[in-house]
Amino acid sequence: MVQPSESDDTRRAFLRQGGLILGAAALLSPAAFLGCAGKPAGAAISAPEDLMEEHGVLRRLLLIYDEMARRLQCCKELAPESLTQAATLMHGFIQEHHEKLEEEHVFPIFEKSGQHLALVKILRGQHEAGRRITTYLLHQAGSSESRNFVRRAQLEAYLHLFTRMYRAHAAQEDTVLFPALRSVLSPAEYLALGRTFADREQARFGAHGYEPLLVPVAELEKSLGLNDLEEFTPKL
Numbered sequence: 001m002v003q004p005s006e007s008d009d010t011r012r013a014f015l016r017q018g019g020l021i022l023g024a025a026a027l028l029s030p031a032a033f034l035g036c037a038g039k040p041a042g043a044a045i046s047a048p049e050d051l052m053e054e055h056g057v058l059r060r061l062l063l064i065y066d067e068m069a070r071r072l073q074c075c076k077e078l079a080p081e082s083l084t085q086a087a088t089l090m091h092g093f094i095q096e097h098h099e100k101l102e103e104e105h106v107f108p109i110f111e112k113s114g115q116h117l118a119l120v121k122i123l124r125g126q127h128e129a130g131r132r133i134t135t136y137l138l139h140q141a142g143s144s145e146s147r148n149f150v151r152r153a154q155l156e157a158y159l160h161l162f163t164r165m166y167r168a169h170a171a172q173e174d175t176v177l178f179p180a181l182r183s184v185l186s187p188a189e190y191l192a193l194g195r196t197f198a199d200r201e202q203a204r205f206g207a208h209g210y211e212p213l214l215v216p217v218a219e220l221e222k223s224l225g226l227n228d229l230e231e232f233t234p235k236l
């Protein structure tokens, strides 16, 4: 029989304390607890859950980038406006919202505690590299040279560099950095961080959070033939 480890005990203690705080918070009004009048109390999510949900949007945008790169490589038609729209969504939601949360509220926690310092340094550097690629994409997608053969090859290469880096980046955040927040924050700090994220999301996007942003993402998917999930199932 497997004996519970010390970390299991720590985790259980953490959850117990968190449960007490959640129980006390349930006595408050939903809006007071969440800092977000548009969501019921049951919809409260932790900071890592919030960030991982946002990674879901990132992954949908990466699939869009994949398809755009494929079309550029195969000399297939790709409307420059589609690339501009996808890069604008990547910039506005991922780089100006999601990454700002990480840079202002998550990375400093590890930098102060001295944990995962090497990883955080790389992640910060990748945010900067991602912004440079987005600036390039936004500049080139709208230029009259975007149909030029060499320019198409460059755009395809930059899209590929971006998707490769961000898949590795988000995987490390999801499996290493975000889970480690439990060990560096107290239960109260952990819950407060989730509340801060909900407030930031509401302040930036309104009462419904980022949900309305999924509409243009879905439209882009449809325009590129990515809207049918069943199409991704291999016919074996």
Ligand SMILES: [Fe+2]
Residues within 6 Å of the ligand: 099, 102, 123, 127, 169, 173
């Ligand atoms: Fe990040």
Ligand SMILES: [Fe+2]
Residues within 6 Å of the ligand: 051, 055, 098, 102, 170, 173
């Ligand atoms: Fe992230």
